[in-house]
Amino acid sequence: MPTYVYKFIDSGETIEVQQAFTDDPFTELAHPVDGVVKPVKKVFTPVGVSFKGGGFYKTDSRSGSSTSSASSTASKPADTAAPAAATTPAAPAAPAASPSPAATT
Numbered sequence: 001m002p003t004y005v006y007k008f009i010d011s012g013e014t015i016e017v018q019q020a021f022t023d024d025p026f027t028e029l030a031h032p033v034d035g036v037v038k039p040v041k042k043v044f045t046p047v048g049v050s051f052k053g054g055g056f057y058k059t060d061s062r063s064g065s066s067t068s069s070a071s072s073t074a075s076k077p078a079d080t081a082a083p084a085a086a087t088t089p090a091a092p093a094a095p096a097a098s099p100s101p102a103a104t105t
Contacts, residue, residue, distance in 0.1 A: 006040040014043060 001018045006029060008015070019025075023063060025042045 005043040007043050009039045009041055011038075015040075088093065 002018055003016050003018050004025075006015050006017055006026060007013070008031065013031075015029065017026065017029065026040055028037050029040045030037050064066075
């Protein structure tokens with residue numbers, strides 16, 4: 001069961017109450033010290049969110065659908081493999097280019 005925070009309107013004190021999702025919010029609660037029923041108001045606090053792992057980028061929210069962001073994440077490792085393969089054939093081309101300057105000398 002989730003825990004909610006309620007604030008006593010008169011005194012400003014807060015209390016934590018376990019309450020089911022389906023229950024209506026309380027408007028009155030018994031004070032824990034004196035037992036007098038007093039009006040309360042539900043307090044909403046910001047929730048801390050922590051994203052861990054790969055695939056959480058600033059531009060992910062801009063994509064039109066979730067399948068396109070998944071395909072762009074999947075294409076990232078393929079893109080990194082492609083330049084490595086492209087540099088391997090360039091190495092044999094470099095020695096072939098070196099005899100041409102030597103021929104001009």
